[in-house]
Amino acid sequence: MTERPLLFIDVDGPLNPFRSAPGRRPSGYIAHTMLPDSWTAMHGGGTGGFQVRPLTVLLDPAHGPKLQALPFEPVWATTWEHEANEWIAPHLGLPPLPVVEWERTHFTDPAGLHWKTRALAEYAAGRPFAWIDDEITPHDTDWARERYPAHCLLLRIAPELGLRDGDFAELREWAEAHAPVA
Template identity: 50%
Template sequence: MTGPVLRPLLFLDVDGPLIPFGAGAHELPGGYPAYGTGDGANPLLARLDPALGPRLLALPCELVWATTWMADANAWVAPRIGLPDLPVVSWPDPSEGDGPGRTHWKTPALAAYAAGRPFAWVDDEITAADRTWVRAHHPAPALLHRVDPRFGLVPADFTTLAAWLRRPTRPQEVTT
């Protein structure tokens, strides 16, 4: 007898993938788009594209916040892009990772949260060291997808995510 088939997880970072930054407005055609907050909130929230929520919800996965915004992502980000409250990954002491050639401090926590389930992770700080670590420590397929923080999630990122999430899974597969 087999249990229910669980959909892959999609771990979402906020700063970089959902809120673009890292380039001056003069470096982007027309500058950063501003969708407006009008409520005295963090001015970076004006960079949240409300079209992202429906695109994320259309992906065949379970969405999970993987951001230092923690539960604030449900309060400030989710409503602006049309997402429901999402589960939130709890973080360890960030001093345990990072540095040249070291895994990002989020990487082990995400693999632990996934608990053997396939997962995709979108972040602007993913490196080869993270992919190597996941390959060695996570038994299920994983897509560690680095997003350009100057632009955030763009249509090409959604194409990559959708294709990976819809394909049959193979053990020990970690892709970019």
């Protein structure tokens, strides 16, 4: 049996449309208040007598079943890292997923790639993959097309809108065309 392609999933942007305008939130989303440890640490750890403001995260519970119905093996590819399994997955009805652990984040790549791009190619190790993220640029897409040794789909998701039905359809069509499971 052929392995399924990997699906690298970013949280903020695709699952959490954090740029959607207040009052114009796409339908289906529920606002959750979260205070993950990494967020607290990033904002001073709540020391010095001030309280860290919790994060508001918008999530659509329908996204979990829709992701699981795709012919992929999902993997978290987010700065939430393992906290995605703790804070995000339960609201979507997803089981704990494997996690890409970053050696470094938010650095400037010499070729202008996103800081995740090379790490994801390395993780996928020649296996077909798709990647959904709000920060993908044509540099990443071109680099992956020229350099990655298997099929891959880099799909930019607008952070104003999050994942939409058309994106799920595109992922499915791509997988069926380029990474069919025998």
